[in-house]
Amino acid sequence: MSTPPALPASRLRPYRPGTSDPDWAVESIRARGVVLTRWHERLGELTDLRGNDPESRALLETLQFGARPARHRAGPPAALLERLREALRRQIDLIVEYGQLDLRGIEFYRALEADLVATPQADEEDPIGVLLERVCDQVHAFYEQAVGAPLGSSWPGITWKVVPTRLHPYQAGDPDLAPYTAAGSVALGEQQADVDVHIYAQHFGPEAYLSLPAILTHEVFAHVPAQPRRDHEPSIFTEGFLDWAAFTFFEASCRHLLRGAEGPALHHGRRLHDLRKGHPKFLRLGRTDEGDGLTPARRAGHQLAEAVVTWWERHNPELDGTAIRLRLAGLAARLNVHDGGLEMSAKDEFVTALSPRRPAMERALTHYFRDPTVGLDALLAASGVTTRGSR
Numbered sequence: 368m369s370t371p372p373a374l375p376a377s378r379l380r381p382y383r384p385g386t387s388d389p390d391w392a393v394e395s396i397r398a399r400g401v402v403l404t405r406w407h408e409r410l411g412e413l414t415d416l417r418g419n420d421p422e423s424r425a426l427l428e429t430l431q432f433g434a435r436p437a438r439h440r441a442g443p444p445a446a447l448l449e450r451l452r453e454a455l456r457r458q459i460d461l462i463v464e465y466g467q468l469d470l471r472g473i474e475f476y477r478a479l480e481a482d483l484v485a486t487p488q489a490d491e492e493d494p495i496g497v498l499l500e501r502v503c504d505q506v507h508a509f510y511e512q513a514v515g516a517p518l519g520s521s522w523p524g525i526t527w528k529v530v531p532t533r534l535h536p537y538q539a540g541d542p543d544l545a546p547y548t549a550a551g552s553v554a555l556g557e558q559q560a561d562v563d564v565h566i567y568a569q570h571f572g573p574e575a576y577l578s579l580p581a582i583l584t585h586e587v588f589a590h591v592p593a594q595p596r597r598d599h600e601p602s603i604f605t606e607g608f609l610d611w612a613a614f615t616f617f618e619a620s621c622r623h624l625l626r627g628a629e630g631p632a633l634h635h636g637r638r639l640h641d642l643r644k645g646h647p648k649f650l651r652l653g654r655t656d657e658g659d660g661l662t663p664a665r666r667a668g669h670q671l672a673e674a675v676v677t678w679w680e681r682h683n684p685e686l687d688g689t690a691i692r693l694r695l696a697g698l699a700a701r702l703n704v705h706d707g708g709l710e711m712s713a714k715d716e717f718v719t720a721l722s723p724r725r726p727a728m729e730r731a732l733t734h735y736f737r738d739p740t741v742g743l744d745a746l747l748a749a750s751g752v753t754t755r756g757s758r
């Protein structure tokens with residue numbers, strides 16, 4: 368990959384903790400992230416094609432076991448990555464020597480080994496940071512295009528950190544959800560957004576890694592640019608309509624996020640997304656993203672958006688469905704950064720009224736779909752939302 372510009376458009380800054388002690392839990396997650404990044408073009412074969420083979424399972428177990436954060440360990444953090452690499456190389460030797468493999472299988476595992484020992488790349492230091500930076504750049508570009516003007520300082524500075532968790536972030540007790548051990552949250556300030564990437568320290572494997580593009584896209588798309596700039600209760604706008612828009616954008620931008628692994632990243636992003644929409648486990652959680660009553664808000668926001676897409680598709684059968692979805696996602700983005708004296712509750716009201724079955728809304732939506740650069744006033748008026756002025 369090319370060297371990122373000195374000041375990326377997304378203004379991403381790595382979080383620097385104020386302590387010199389290496390955090391071994393963070394380091395063990397980073398080490399697994401580095402290995403998963405090096406393997407990402409082969410993760411589909413490792414988990415799907417060979418996912419039920421004892422050889423593949425043993426290797427993935429070693430990935431977890433070899434990166435256990437040591438208690439009371441001193442020394443440079445890089446040692447943990449070296450230990451993990453060595454454990455995996457030994458495991459691959461065992462697999463090749465004793466496994467039930469054909470020639471193609473031997474080639475596959477030797478290729479994994481070659482990826483492990485290849486010369487480090489510039490982006491190896493912080494694979495999650497590299498991914499987040501790509502997400503920020505993609506989302507920022509989409510918002511600028513949707514708004515039709517540079518965002519300038521209205522786009523906040525972004526810091527991020529990995530937060531190792533002692534429990535599964537979704538408290539999963541069932542096998543469907545168990546491998547998805549990563550989650551995100553955003554804390555907003557006047558000029559800044561802090562992205563936390565929560566990862567279960569005991570288990571960070573291919574499914575969690577491959578679900579990160581979808582998770583991070585949701586966090587950056589829905590929460591980082593939010594106006595007004597303060598933390599919000601999950602609602603039909605923040606977790607319904609914006610979640611729908613973020614996922615629509617994720618599906619369109621995934622190929623830029625994990626090149627070579629976009630198929631598996633799409634698959635796991637969709638899988639986690641489906642689990643999040645309806646899974647009862649999610650009703651219990653209380654972070655930015657999850658809370659009581661969230662699942663109905665999420666489902667309602669998605670249904671209203673899909674009804675708009677279906678309506679416009681029916682009237683314009685020559686148009687491509689993805690383009691229609693992205694145009695509506697652009698409306699969600701514009702509304703998200705639209706200040707104009709609107710509170711989040713007014714944006715919720717707008718989403719609730721977002722139905723082409725209302726004649727005024729149908730007219731306003733028709734104008735918007737024909738020319739997505741029109742002002743938001745007509746749409747807001749059609750929803751019955753009153754504003755103190757808009758831009």
Ligand SMILES: [Zn+2]
Binds near residue numbers: 586589590605655
């Ligand atoms: Zn959210």
